[in-house]
Amino acid sequence: MPGAIHAEGLVKTFGRVRALDGVDLDVPEGTVLGLLGPNGAGKTTAVRVLTTLLRPDAGRAVVAGHDVLTAPDEVRRSIGLSGQFAAVDEYLTGRENLRMVGELYQMGSRAARVRAAELLERFHLTDAGDRPAKTYSGGMRRRLDLAAALVVSPPVMFMDEPTTGLDPRNRMELWSVIQDLVADGTTLLLTTQYLEEADQLAHDIAVVDHGRVIARGTADELKARIGGERVEIVVHDPGRIAAAVGVLGGFSRGEAVVDRHTRRITVPVQGGARLLAEVIRELDARGVELDDIGLRRPTLDDVFMSLTGRAALEEDADGPGEPGGPGKPGDRTAPAPAGAAAAEPAHPKEAE
């Protein structure tokens, strides 16, 4: 049974770049798929193909029961698209923007007017509704863009990095809007480079890198893949890193990740808090002074690192990820602390 969004073997090349290299996706009706990946992974290309904006070189896709290639107009009637660049006309007022979109969805002009008023109300834009969108803050523009995507209450929604560049308050607000939509039964495909966002909003996650889906599953399944807890320590004296790695080796279930710059060492372990006490005693006995120690559960950041060999927000300028993957001790840089990447967007692009 195909889902509300179903794609098989999508391929799209731009010159020599394979933006999509055989992507299969399936989003059951009423669920949220998070497409997670770094810049340039192919997320936006996938959305553009699924929303009929781009013709794939190979493969097929069915959205809301219609083939993207043979019935694009039917697909367009059933989808809403909200992009990362807040595509509204900034010289039109919020109300004019929504009315225009309604009329172009072929609603009658009266129905479009009523719907515009409803949406302004729902997105707390009524007061600003008759001001040109140019005067809106970044968060307001994003809400208007989302409202424009919802004019016909489409059964299938696509959101391309809906919260990129928003401040935390606006992001939370948008999340709650998205959660309401999903509660109403809308099928949603969401792209994001924020792991926390995928964790919060998506039922299923597909990790995309270099035009391929390299892993899929629920957030918990993906986290379980790279094992359980890990101990993370920060050594006070860089000269003692080797000694600390030696101590941790005795407790570790895998290889240690060392970041010399921040003097942080992370090792996978099993045994919980009691083990932590032992680690502390042993390090103390060897005279390794600590600045910090903690027991961490894996985050999606770790998942991403272990799958791609890079942190999620890194710009991938260095070609294909190393096949060796993470965990080579001593010589590579560990991921940024979990949560830090997600909490602070890399491209603050708030209202100018």
Next chain:
Amino acid sequence: MPATPRTAAAPAVRRRGTVARSLHDSLVVARRNLIRMLRIPEVVIFGLVQPVMFVVLFSYVFGGAIPVPGQEAADPVVYREYLMAGIFAQTVTFATAGAAAGIAEDMHKGLVDRFRSLPMSRGAVLTGRTLADLVQTALTVLVLVGCAVLVGWRIHDGFPRALAALGLLLLLGYAFSWIGALIGLSVRTPEAATSGGLVWLFPLTFVSNAFVPVGGMPGWLQTVAEWNPFSATVLACRQLFGNPEGTVSDAWPMQHPVLASVLWSVAILLVFRTLAVRKYRSAAV
């Protein structure tokens, strides 16, 4: 099982025929572009400054120096009558730059993506834009006609023929705005679209009978000028306004300027509309 068609519950969606939908969508987009013009009046005003400046400069600076063929000597009054059709025609072709810049900006801002994801008529974004530009061009021409009358330009063969001339001008302007649409879809930035929409207009409009008699150009350039679509419209307007025509060559477009003007404009319109709509459908930012 395909997704439940929840659109059915959404506000009434009207089914229109292809032509009706295309017209409806084009008008919705045209209204949007006209609202924009009202909110950014600077663009309209600067669009007026240049042609008005040309009227004044050519009338008073060059007017005394350029003899219209058939006249004994340079006569500024006769030259003004000769000149105006050229300035009007040049002005309407500047709609190209507006269309190019507007469409490039819509591409750049992601609005074209929004439009392309809607179940709307494919050509409507471009048609709406060119229609709005046509309105702006018409307003510009009206202001220009007023200025021309102030510096002494007159029509001599009655209003119907003068209106026909204005019709030819607007048709030319509309055709050229489709060239602008194609440029706007083809360049990467709005800035490039503005200059890309303008630079080639200068040779096109100057290598013509618009400002100086063709007779003074080298032979090959004369041929180019005589077959220039722009020259046909200029000469047609001079005839319809009853303004001095200068010496007219034997080239076919110069012998049948009205017909040549219509044919050229329609041909440009059809070719560039087809190319632009095709480009729009496949446009990838």
